[in-house]
Amino acid sequence: MIKKILIVDDSPIARKMLKSCLPKDQGYEFFEAGDGREGFEKYKDLTPDVTFMDLTMPVMTGYEAIEAIIAHDKNAVIIVVTADVQMKAIKRVMELGAYMVLKKPLKREDIQSALLKVKDTLQKV
């Protein structure tokens, strides 16, 4: 079951866009962070069920944040939401332990099917 969702992106507009694609009727609690470092700190405090993570961010990149979060919690579900759709970027985040990669600009259906997949995975655990 998904209750807490953490959105990590340096762009307030990107966070707003992502939030608007998430279903409003599921009782999710949303938390936000503006860079990888803040994202990692919030992850440790909140242990969200799903973390949406941008890659290109100041202070601490998404790559570094994924590495830190996975080292802290190997079962973390991190969905990378990025404009960087180069094959090497995708390969690297998957090797670091990301759950999946979604391409910006986001579409509602992509987010919703990603969440369904996460729910399915969490049920099997």
Next chain:
Amino acid sequence: MQEEKILSDEEIEILQEIMNISFGKSAADLADVIDTHVVLSVPFIKIMQVPDLPAYFKDHVKEYKTISIVEQKFWGRFKGDALLVFSSGAGRELIKMLQHETKTGFESDPIDILERETLMEVGNILIGACVGKLAELLKDVVTYTPPMVVVERDYSDAIAENRYDPDNTAIVLKTDFCFDEGDVSGFLFLITSNDSVSWMKEALRLFIEQYE
């Protein structure tokens, strides 16, 4: 200052995110051609008076002794000038990287011709994909002039002081990049003027409306 009010803070943030998506697309297109990873940075938007542009531009590229520039003008409802600035020696470095993938030109071509053609090709991919995606996201279509290339020029001579209308206000969209292999880095500047502003404000509103 009036020029700072051309776009609101929120409009600048939306444009920044759109630039981020657009340059991500062009980096992926280039990575398909050259087996490298283009390391992206957070894009930056700056609004300024045109007479301040050359100094701003020089300030950003002064870390390079010489620069190469690929320039393309584009026009649609979104119109302006794209300047892709490469660090010293980037042309030759790109030739080496491309030669792993494909033949560029003929082996008998002098190095300066190969360098020019390689920069033009890489510039065409990066500028075309970025400007094209940006226009697409804002529901516009743009056409381009053929790319023009300036190879290994001293940075202080590279931009003429009087190239833009001094009465205009410029919106500068800047992103810097480097390659994870090969010593290549640079900046992409998209310079548009206040002619595009009223259209742009409406296009940005329509873009974000999808996410309200």
